[in-house]
Each structure stands twice: as C-alpha cells, then as structure tokens.
Amino acid sequence: MDKQIDIEIKKARKGDAAELAAVSERAFHSDIDHGAPGLGGPPGYNSANWQARRMQIADYYKVLAGAKIIGGLIIQRRAAREYEVGRLFIDPAYQGRGIGSRVMAFVEEAYPLTKRWVLDTPVWNQRTRRFYRRLGFMEIREDASGLVILERLM
Numbered sequence: 001m002d003k004q005i006d007i008e009i010k011k012a013r014k015g016d017a018a019e020l021a022a023v024s025e026r027a028f029h030s031d032i033d034h035g036a037p038g039l040g041g042p043p044g045y046n047s048a049n050w051q052a053r054r055m056q057i058a059d060y061y062k063v064l065a066g067a068k069i070i071g072g073l074i075i076q077r078r079a080a081r082e083y084e085v086g087r088l089f090i091d092p093a094y095q096g097r098g099i100g101s102r103v104m105a106f107v108e109e110a111y112p113l114t115k116r117w118v119l120d121t122p123v124w125n126q127r128t129r130r131f132y133r134r135l136g137f138m139e140i141r142e143d144a145s146g147l148v149i150l151e152r153l154m
Contacts, residue, residue, distance in 0.1 A: 005065050007099055009106050012060040012072065017051040019069045020062060024051070027071070027089035034127045042087065058086060063103055070094045073103055075111070078118065083111055085119040104135050108154075115154050120147040 012020060028041030044050025054060055054074055063071030071094070074086035085107065090099050107117075119137070121128040123146050129139070137150040 004097055005094070005099075007070070007102060008064045009061050009073070009103060010064060012051075012055055012062040014052050014055060016062050016069060017055070018048040020051045020060075020072045021046050021048040023069055023091045024072060024087075024089050026091055026093075027095075030092040030095070031125060031127075035124045036122075037124065045087075045089075054086075061103075061106075063090065063099065065094065071099065071103065073107070075107065081113055081115040083114050083117055085117060088119075100131060101135065117152040117154070118149065119151075120149050122146060123148050 024041065025046035028045050029039050032039055044054070059075040061073040062069045063073065071090040073088050076084045076086045078084050088100060088103060119132065121132065123142055129148060132150050133139070135152070137152045139148050139150050141149050143149060
C-alpha cells in the first residue's frame with residue numbers, strides 16, 4: 001500500500017462539476033475490475049450537468065489532494081436525523097489508501113446528530129459491500145433493481 005496522502009474535504013462548487021464528473025467516471029469504470037457487468041455507473045455519474053444540479057439539492061463535497069480533486073461525496077437528508085450517502089467515489093489512482101474511510105469519518109463528524117445512515121450499492125459489488133460492512137453498516141435488504149440497501153444506526 002502506498003504512503004497515506006493528505007486530503008482535504010470541501011463543499012463542491014458549480015465550477016468543480018466537470019472535474020467531478022471525470023473523476024466519477026474513472027472511479028465507476030474501475031468497477032469493471034471488481035465484478036461490474038460492463039462499463040457504466042449510477043445515473044449522472046459522468047455528467048457535469050448532473051453533478052452541478054446535485055450540488056443544488058444535496059450536500060456535495062469534493063475530496064482534494066492538494067489542489068487536485070480526487071473524489072466526491074454526496075449526502076442527502078431523508079428525514080429528521082436520517083441521511084443517505086448518495087454517492088462516494090475516489091479516483092482509482094488514489095484507491096486503497098484509506099481515503100474512503102477518512103471521508104466516512106468526516107461524514108460522522110460533519111453530521112454528529114444523525115441517528116441513521118443509509119446507502120445502496122450494487123449486489124455484484126463485493127468490494128464496496130465489504131468496505132461499508134467494515135465501517136459498521138449492516139445489509140438490510142436487496143431491492144428489485146439489484147441494489148443492496150445498507151444502514152448504520154448511531
């Protein structure tokens with residue numbers, strides 16, 4: 001494993017949308033090496049317009065190594081004290097260095113009153129399923145579209 005790098009997590013701005021879309025595309029396309037049935041990703045994963053619109057309706061953060069965007073995080077409020085990790089992605093060149101775990105630690109610090117976190121990931125994606133289970137998420141069900149729903153009660 002490479003040496004741990006310093007990261008910073010800041011609110012994303014509209015001007016970041018194209019770079020976030022490019023990083024997201026690389027991240028989701030890397031799933032082809034981890035069981036994905038083909039290249040692709042969730043809705044809007046490679047669209048700068050989608051990224052910019054999401055910044056208007058959710059808390060969208062960029063993950064930085066120096067001045068370079070290396071990942072993104074989208075948090076959506078679902079109910080009082082309940083939030084969803086709508087998306088977390090890290091550029092493949094930076095994966096495997098504990099960055100995702102540090103981003104999730106940031107989430108807990110930034111939303112200290114949260115009682116329930118939820119998220120989903122594709123059934124086939126054992127890599128992300130292991131990652132979230134390691135962080136204390138429990139798989140609660142599979143939905144009809146091939147997603148595993150996970151939750152973490154605080």
